[in-house]
Structures are given as structure tokens and as C-alpha cells.
Amino acid sequence: MEFTTHQQAIVDRIHADARGTIYRIEPATTGVFVEKQPQDSGRRALFEVTLEPTVDGSKALHWEFIGPVEDARSDG
Numbered sequence: 193m194e195f196t197t198h199q200q201a202i203v204d205r206i207h208a209d210a211r212g213t214i215y216r217i218e219p220a221t222t223g224v225f226v227e228k229q230p231q232d233s234g235r236r237a238l239f240e241v242t243l244e245p246t247v248d249g250s251k252a253l254h255w256e257f258i259g260p261v262e263d264a265r266s267d268g
Contacts, residue, residue, distance in 0.1 A: 202253070212229050212233075223240055223242035225238060226240075
């Protein structure tokens with residue numbers, strides 16, 4: 193999986209700032225998809241993360257919740 197320069201900047205910020213367990217990060221159209229389990233949650237969730245400008249001219253991570261991630265394990 194290859195990241196663009198912009199996506200790699202997002203990935204670097206995620207690794208520096210994110211709390212909780214990260215299971216995977218994949219490229220998305222405008223940012224990256226992140227499957228993680230937040231510290232305050234017992235469930236994994238999928239987020240689309242982008243780098244957005246703020247009012248002071250800096251950039252901040254924007255986490256858009258996509259939904260819960262179901263366990264892919266099967267009993268069969």
C-alpha cells in the first residue's frame with residue numbers, strides 16, 4: 193500500500209497524536225482510513241482521517257467516524 197506525500201503526513205501525525213490501539217491504516221480519496229480502538233472504548237471503529245486547516249493557519253487531524261468494525265472471526 194503506497195501513500196501519497198499528503199497521506200504520509202497524515203499517517204505520521206496519527207502515529208504521533210493518536211491514543212488507543214491502531215489496527216490498520218489504508219489510503220482513502222482525501223486522506224486515510226484508520227481502524228482503531230479508542231482508549232475509552234471496548235470496540236474497534238473505522239474513521240476517515242484528513243488534515244484540515246484551522247483558523248490560526250495551522251493544520252489539525254479531522255477524525256470522521258464511519259462506523260463500528262465487526263469481528264471478522266468465524267466459528268466455522
